[in-house]
Amino acid sequence: MADSFLVIDDSKLLHQMYRLIFSQGTLAGSTVQYATNGRDGYGLLAANPDLTLVLLDLNMPQMNGLEVLARRQAERLHPHIPIALVTTEGSEEDEARGRAVGAWDYLRKPFQPADIERLVTRARAEAAGRT
Amino acid sequence: MQADALPAAALHLLTFGLDREEFGIPVTQVREVIRVTEITRVPQVPPHVRGVTNLRGRILPVVEIRTRLGLEPAIVTPVSRIVVVEVLARVLGLLVDRVSQVTRLPADSVAPPPEEVVSAEADYVTGVARWDSRLIILLDLDKVLPLTA
Amino acid sequence: MTADENPFGDLLQDYVVECLPLAEQVGDVFVELERSWRAGDPAEELLASVKGRLHTVKGNSAMMGLTPMQDVAHALEDACALLARASERRGDEAAALLIAGTGLLVDLIRTAPADGHGTAAADFVKQVNGFLAATPHRPTEPEERRQGDRRGSGSTGRTDGTDGASSVVRIDFRRLDALLEVLGEGLIQQSAFAELHRRLLRRVGPCEELGELDQAVVAMEKTLKRLESTLMETRLLAVSTVFGRFPRMVRDVAHAEGKRVRLVVAGGETSLDKAVLDRLNEPLVHLVSNAVVHGIEAPAERARAGKPAEGVLRLEASSVSGRVVIRVLDDGRGLDEQAIRGKAETLGLEVRSADSAHLHQLIFMPGFSTADQVSRLAGRGMGLDVVAGSIHGLGGTIEVDSAPGQGTTFTLSLPVTLAIVRSLIVEVDRERFALPLTHVAETVRAEPEAIREINHRGVTQWRGDLIHVADGGAILGTDAPVRPPRRFYVVMTAGAKRRGLLVDRLVGHQDVVVKGLDPALGRPDVVSGTTILGDGRVACILDVVRILDGARRAS
Numbered sequence: 001m002a003d004s005f006l007v008i009d010d011s012k013l014l015h016q017m018y019r020l021i022f023s024q025g026t027l028a029g030s031t032v033q034y035a036t037n038g039r040d041g042y043g044l045l046a047a048n049p050d051l052t053l054v055l056l057d058l059n060m061p062q063m064n065g066l067e068v069l070a071r072r073q074a075e076r077l078h079p080h081i082p083i084a085l086v087t088t089e090g091s092e093e094d095e096a097r098g099r100a101v102g103a104w105d106y107l108r109k110p111f112q113p114a115d116i117e118r119l120v121t122r123a124r125a126e127a128a129g130r131t
Numbered sequence: 132m133q134a135d136a137l138p139a140a141a142l143h144l145l146t147f148g149l150d151r152e153e154f155g156i157p158v159t160q161v162r163e164v165i166r167v168t169e170i171t172r173v174p175q176v177p178p179h180v181r182g183v184t185n186l187r188g189r190i191l192p193v194v195e196i197r198t199r200l201g202l203e204p205a206i207v208t209p210v211s212r213i214v215v216v217e218v219l220a221r222v223l224g225l226l227v228d229r230v231s232q233v234t235r236l237p238a239d240s241v242a243p244p245p246e247e248v249v250s251a252e253a254d255y256v257t258g259v260a261r262w263d264s265r266l267i268i269l270l271d272l273d274k275v276l277p278l279t280a
Numbered sequence: 281m282t283a284d285e286n287p288f289g290d291l292l293q294d295y296v297v298e299c300l301p302l303a304e305q306v307g308d309v310f311v312e313l314e315r316s317w318r319a320g321d322p323a324e325e326l327l328a329s330v331k332g333r334l335h336t337v338k339g340n341s342a343m344m345g346l347t348p349m350q351d352v353a354h355a356l357e358d359a360c361a362l363l364a365r366a367s368e369r370r371g372d373e374a375a376a377l378l379i380a381g382t383g384l385l386v387d388l389i390r391t392a393p394a395d396g397h398g399t400a401a402a403d404f405v406k407q408v409n410g411f412l413a414a415t416p417h418r419p420t421e422p423e424e425r426r427q428g429d430r431r432g433s434g435s436t437g438r439t440d441g442t443d444g445a446s447s448v449v450r451i452d453f454r455r456l457d458a459l460l461e462v463l464g465e466g467l468i469q470q471s472a473f474a475e476l477h478r479r480l481l482r483r484v485g486p487c488e489e490l491g492e493l494d495q496a497v498v499a500m501e502k503t504l505k506r507l508e509s510t511l512m513e514t515r516l517l518a519v520s521t522v523f524g525r526f527p528r529m530v531r532d533v534a535h536a537e538g539k540r541v542r543l544v545v546a547g548g549e550t551s552l553d554k555a556v557l558d559r560l561n562e563p564l565v566h567l568v569s570n571a572v573v574h575g576i577e578a579p580a581e582r583a584r585a586g587k588p589a590e591g592v593l594r595l596e597a598s599s600v601s602g603r604v605v606i607r608v609l610d611d612g613r614g615l616d617e618q619a620i621r622g623k624a625e626t627l628g629l630e631v632r633s634a635d636s637a638h639l640h641q642l643i644f645m646p647g648f649s650t651a652d653q654v655s656r657l658a659g660r661g662m663g664l665d666v667v668a669g670s671i672h673g674l675g676g677t678i679e680v681d682s683a684p685g686q687g688t689t690f691t692l693s694l695p696v697t698l699a700i701v702r703s704l705i706v707e708v709d710r711e712r713f714a715l716p717l718t719h720v721a722e723t724v725r726a727e728p729e730a731i732r733e734i735n736h737r738g739v740t741q742w743r744g745d746l747i748h749v750a751d752g753g754a755i756l757g758t759d760a761p762v763r764p765p766r767r768f769y770v771v772m773t774a775g776a777k778r779r780g781l782l783v784d785r786l787v788g789h790q791d792v793v794v795k796g797l798d799p800a801l802g803r804p805d806v807v808s809g810t811t812i813l814g815d816g817r818v819a820c821i822l823d824v825v826r827i828l829d830g831a832r833r834a835s
Contacts, residue, residue: 013298013340016291059335088339110342113287171818172711174757175804183801183810183818187644187679188672190810190818192800223800 003030003120004050008041008068009057009086018055021113027120038063046077053123054083055107055116058094066094069101080130082123086111142236142260146267147214147227149197149205155234155260155267162215162222164230167207181205181226184213191215193224199275218272234267236260241269286345292392293450295344300389301524302333306356307382308527314375315542327364331357337385346392348401352385355408366415377411380404383528453515453554460511467504472775473497475829515555516696519597519606520548522557526568526595533572540579540590541572547597552604555791556674556694560606563667567608567690568595570664575612575688585685587611604696609689615640615682623648640680644668672812675793703792703811705819706770707785708752709760712819714792714811719824721771721778723786728765740780742771749780755827756806756820777828790814794821805830 007018015034022032033048035041038060045054045068058065065085072083082104087094095106104123107115144155145164170182170193181195181204193213197205205211205226213224241258255274260267288295309330316323338353359378363370384404474497481490523545534541552560576582576591583589594609620639624631627648631639642648646665671678676694703714704723724742731740731749738749753763766782792811797804808823 011298011336011340013291013294014343016294017288017343020288020291059332059339061332088335088342109339110345169817171810171820172758173801173804173810173820174806175802177800177802180801183798185672185812185816185818187641187668188675188677188812190795190798190812192798194800221798221800 003027003052003124004048005030005032006035006041006044006048006051006054007032008035008038008044008054008060008065010036010060011057012036014057018116021116024113026117027113037061038065038068042068042071042077045072045081049078049081051078051081052127053120054081056083056085056103058085058087058091058098066097066101069098069103073102080127082119082126084119141238142241142269144234144236144260144267144269145214146231146234147212147225148229148231149200149202149227153231153265153267155269156214156216156272158233160216160218160272162217165213165215165224167211167213167226170207170226184224186215186224189222191222191224193226194276196225196227196275216272218276221276223276234262236262236267244268288344292344295340295346296389296392297450299337299340299349300386302337303382303385303389304524304528306330306333306337307379307386310375310378310382311527311531314372314379314531317370317375318372322367322370324364327360330360334360337389344392346388349385349388349392351405352381352388352401355405356381356385358412359408362412362415369411369415374411377407379528379531381408451514456511456515460508463504463508463511467501467508469775470497470500470504473500512553515553516551517554517557518548519550519552519557519604520545522561522564523548523595523597526564529565530568530572530593533569534576537573538578539572539576541576542590542592544592544594545596546594550597550599550604552694552696556676559670559674560692560694563670563692564595564606564608566664566667568593571608571610571612571688575610575614577613581613585613599696604694606692606694607689608692609687611687614684614686614688615643615680617684620648636682640682643680644678669814669816672816673793673814675795675812701792701794701821703790703821704770705787705790705792705813706752706768706781706783707787708756708766708783709758710784711756711758712787712813712817713752713756714790714813714819714821715770715772715781715824716821717789719772719774721773723768723770724780726766726769726782731769738780738782740769742778742780745778747771747778747780749782752781752783755781756822772824772828774825774828779828781827792819792821 005022007015009015009018015036018032018034021027022030030052033044035044039062041056042063045051056065056068069083069085072078079102083102085095085098085103085106086109087098087106088109095103098106105119107119142155143158145158145161146153146155148154165186168184170184172182173180176182179195179199181193183190183192185191191213195204197203205228207226208228210229211226212230213226214230215222215224240262241260244256244259255271256268257271258269260269309326313323313326316326334353334357338350338357341347341349341353356378359374359381363374381404384400388401477490477493477497480493484490526545527543530541530543571593572591576593577585577587579589582591592611594607596607596609598605617636617639620642621631621634624634624639624642627645629642631642634642644664644667646663648664668678671692671694674694676692678693679691680688681691682688701714701716702718703716704720705712705714707713722742731738733739738751739746740749749769751763752758752766753760764784766784768784768786769780769782770786772779772781790813792813794809795811796809797807804823806823806827807820808826809821810818811821813819
């Protein structure tokens with residue numbers, strides 16, 4: 001089954017960047033969905049139980065990344081789907097808090113396509129290991 | 132005297148001159164009076180259209196009212212003016228030799244046009260006013276301005 | 281990794297599109313913050329509201345490998361974090377620093393493709409560090425920043441919340457122009473079809489197939505016209521893209537002039553063709569800075585006149601029956617009629633009987649600036665006559681209204697969409713004409729020997745073909761008594777037809793705004809429209825298709 005991803009980020013520029021990343025190399029051919037805010041992102045997460053990986057931006061207005069994670073944890077929604085929290089340097093505190101509410105890993109900006117590929121490889125491996 | 136055909140109150144006129152004659156039109160039809168800057172000729176326009184000019188960004192057709200009234204085309208001098216009028220929902224400029232002023236005339240100073248002035252084609256003259264020692268020919272622009280048949 | 285090796289290099293325009301408005305908005309907030317602090321209002325929520333946007337700009341700049349922007353945004357974040365907790369540092373010094381920083385950030389983003397940002401960014405970071413160091417005792421900074429982020433994240437109130445991720449396409453403006461040109465070709469070809477149909481009809485007589493052909497040709501024209509208007513609509517942008525720079529500009533100019541001015545902007549969502557907007561910028565800058573420099577009085581003078589010390593400058597856009605009206609209003613001292621009268625008289629104008637409205641219009645004439653100092657701030661000394669010329673060149677009008685002691689209002693009226701045609705301007709017998717460049721194959725210096733007469737018509741060799749050449753004066757009826765030898769000919773083309781037009785001078789290329797023919801001008805065959813040239817003169821736009829058509833029919 002082809003990989004399927006969810007991006008939750010309020011920056012349209014980041015969406016463009018992800019699009020570029022998910023159209024090249026080993027990631028080409030994947031299905032990617034995009035949300036521009038935490039609430040819509042949560043809805044898409046709920047509707048897609050088979051996501052390979054979710055990329056969740058930390059800093060978003062109204063409902064930020066930590067709040068999305070906290071809600072997911074509280075509602076026990078799709079706990080097997082790995083969610084990577086996308087942060088910027090200097091937010092070590094947030095990364096720790098993220099793990100506390102169920103972030104599978106974090107991704108620091110600026111990141112490159114290779115960083116995403118590494119995350120995907122690991123996510124796939126863990127999924128395969130579970131089945 | 133067709134007094135009932137004329138307005139009861141005073142007439143408010145803008146008077147302008149062509150050669151030695153003076154003409155008057157209702158001030159209500161006049162938007163403004165401007166100096167003559169460049170009039171650009173446009174090829175193949177109907178008769179009596181001298182060209183167009185730039186009025187603050189708007190392209191204003193300029194009518195050669197002299198030829199419309201049977202005179203030779205105007206020679207532009209420093210006192211020539213373009214009278215910008217709004218007639219039949221159109222805005223046009225009339226090129227005249229000089230503009231006199233805005234005059235108020237009592238209605239009873241207007242007489243019907245004398246026989247010599249009126250002809251089948253010249254139905255645009257509605258009357259003649261005597262003022263001071265001058266004779267002002269009153270024009271009906273609605274009839275002057277359809278430039279083609 | 282440098283910006284050059286950045287894998288997202290192609291997304292530079294997207295970066296600018298996203299981050300430039302954010303940076304400008306942050307700048308607006310800082311200007312507002314400065315006013316609040318001066319009025320004694322700590323405006324903490326305002327300060328907190330910029331965090332999300334600065335963070336986004338910082339993150340995006342980092343992703344793009346644009347270190348200077350990243351550093352400046354980071355420095356601004358640090359400064360805001362300090363000001364959030366150290367209330368005693370809030371004030372003019374801090375505000376000036378924030379405003380200068382955002383100004384720098386905006387400039388950096390705007391020039392993003394350019395290399396060599398120099399030391400400006402590094403200098404600003406140093407400045408901020410100096411500012412930060414002046415406050416002792418920095419408790420758990422990361423903690424503060426995180427808290428601030430959370431608060432900021434919750435209340436940035438960003439308005440671009442639309443899920444535009446998949447419904448918006450970016451397109452280079454020149455592509456749109458290219459599309460319109462191709463469409464123009466299509467329209468010409470369609471009219472060739474129409475003509476062919478007419479000829480067939482004459483030769484063969486009416487028949488069912490020709491009737492259907494006629495319908496198809498008409499339908500094609502309708503479709504192409506619809507395509508044209510849809511394409512023209514894609515060129516529309518919101519006026520706010522131009523208005524955006526004014527809050528900071530007004531603040532800077534007012535500051536330099538020792539005046540207090542509040543800018544109110546309304547109607548930013550009104551749309552205008554991008555080509556118009558691009559050329560509206562300079563005239564608006566001039567009008568706005570004019571209002572601040574000459575219109576609005578110094579606080580003391582305003583107080584004496586019983587006005588509040590702070591002047592109000594309004595920039596309003598609205599759309600009214602197919603035109604966009606932009607108004608620049610100030611509540612300043614109004615136009616000085618005495619000065620205008622005086623200046624008019626020195627210029628030899630007759631103004632004794634002129635009324636106010638008349639006098640006001642005079643300020644658009646050359647030589648009329650009653651404030652002779654060419655102030656650096658007042659739009660690089662762009663006179664009002666040049667402003668008027670620019671507006672007219674856009675197919676718009678500009679008027680002014682004023683009452684002494686109460687203020688001045690400039691009203692600009694612009695067409696929403698423009699037909700702009702890149703044209704060759706030629707001169708024939710001292711008259712100027714515009715030929716759309718899509719119909720110009722070449723311009724050639726006319727050698728008398730090269731043009732021969734066959735059957736009373738001129739012909740010449742052009743690129744291996746024999747083409748007819750006609751005198752511009754004759755075609756355009758310039759009515760000159762003597763026809764001098766013309767120096768050039770322009771090879772006009774429409775479809776497969778070619779013809780040379782003899783002219784006196786090639787004046788140059790120009791983008792001309794096409795204005796339709798007034799009905800009073802009837803239906804000239806050789807002219808398709810008129811336009812106002814750069815010098816304010818009207819020129820006719822030649823209908824090359826009709827001219828070439830007519831020529832063929834005449835032969």
